[in-house]
Amino acid sequence: MKKLFTLATVLLFLTACISAPSAPQTQVQPASVSPTESQPTLSSAPATSTTGTTLYLSATTHIETKPDSWPYDTEAFLNFLQQTTDAGIRWSIGGDIGWLESAEDAQEIVQRSTAMGAQWDNHAHNPNDLAKIASILSSWGAEPTGVVSGFLIEDFDGLQSSYSDQGYSWSPTMIWGGVVCPGHKDGCDDLSVSLYRPTSSSQFDVHNPAGKLIKLGGGSHQLADAESLAAQIAQGEHPYPVIGYTIMVEPETLRISTSSTDDLDAILAFVERMNTRPFVRWATIEETAQAWVSAGEVAFYIDR
Numbered sequence: 001m002k003k004l005f006t007l008a009t010v011l012l013f014l015t016a017c018i019s020a021p022s023a024p025q026t027q028v029q030p031a032s033v034s035p036t037e038s039q040p041t042l043s044s045a046p047a048t049s050t051t052g053t054t055l056y057l058s059a060t061t062h063i064e065t066k067p068d069s070w071p072y073d074t075e076a077f078l079n080f081l082q083q084t085t086d087a088g089i090r091w092s093i094g095g096d097i098g099w100l101e102s103a104e105d106a107q108e109i110v111q112r113s114t115a116m117g118a119q120w121d122n123h124a125h126n127p128n129d130l131a132k133i134a135s136i137l138s139s140w141g142a143e144p145t146g147v148v149s150g151f152l153i154e155d156f157d158g159l160q161s162s163y164s165d166q167g168y169s170w171s172p173t174m175i176w177g178g179v180v181c182p183g184h185k186d187g188c189d190d191l192s193v194s195l196y197r198p199t200s201s202s203q204f205d206v207h208n209p210a211g212k213l214i215k216l217g218g219g220s221h222q223l224a225d226a227e228s229l230a231a232q233i234a235q236g237e238h239p240y241p242v243i244g245y246t247i248m249v250e251p252e253t254l255r256i257s258t259s260s261t262d263d264l265d266a267i268l269a270f271v272e273r274m275n276t277r278p279f280v281r282w283a284t285i286e287e288t289a290q291a292w293v294s295a296g297e298v299a300f301y302i303d304r
């Protein structure tokens, strides 16, 4: 069923969603599919499905400003990242300003996870914090990616081309997800599997080839949905050169978001099953977008 995008006029971080009129919009028109001329430039040579698709799986966790989302135990959190990294997962992590500035173990977690190969995205629920988050991460030696995550679609038009703080300048290159209202309530979150360049806040799901920012929609973030997507790709559905999907873990529970069962063991078993698919690759969110660019930017929007 076609997704309706709500034109909400709410601010990020409001605890309740305000009902607003919904307006149907045009979906991204997938570009005609042509053979991939240039291959993604990740370290391992990508294998493709019989339809020429490579599925890039990423993983993220968002440590929010409110302490109830902070990792309970520094070593347990880092051990979780290490075990999943050893299994092949490439992490894209976001830490909002309140955690970065207040948590005693924030710097240690940022630095030790970076040493493992994790990337830090810019996760700000308030766009005014983008500059400071980037400069804190940089000052700790974790050069932030250009990924904006934790994103309110109505803020898209107001995103600046660069942000500065303490003499450090940071430029967004892509956005991950995008919500029409905060709070992860029904209808708020972007659950699409998509890669394209949004046109504007009001035409967010319309691809503009000249758009400055890339958008990755990482699906529902659930393991089961990733597996069904992979099964569909194996059967020749969604014949786009590069598709991205992101699993998401809650830092305080170390389980897949909203799942009461998908813990470390379930995630490691999932990685093994996915690795039996020759067209699956593990990549960060930013690396997924880079692969999409290298493969010719074939835009798509798979509604979920």
Ligand SMILES: [Zn+2]
Binding pocket: 062, 063, 064, 096, 123, 125, 150
């Ligand atoms: Zn957040």
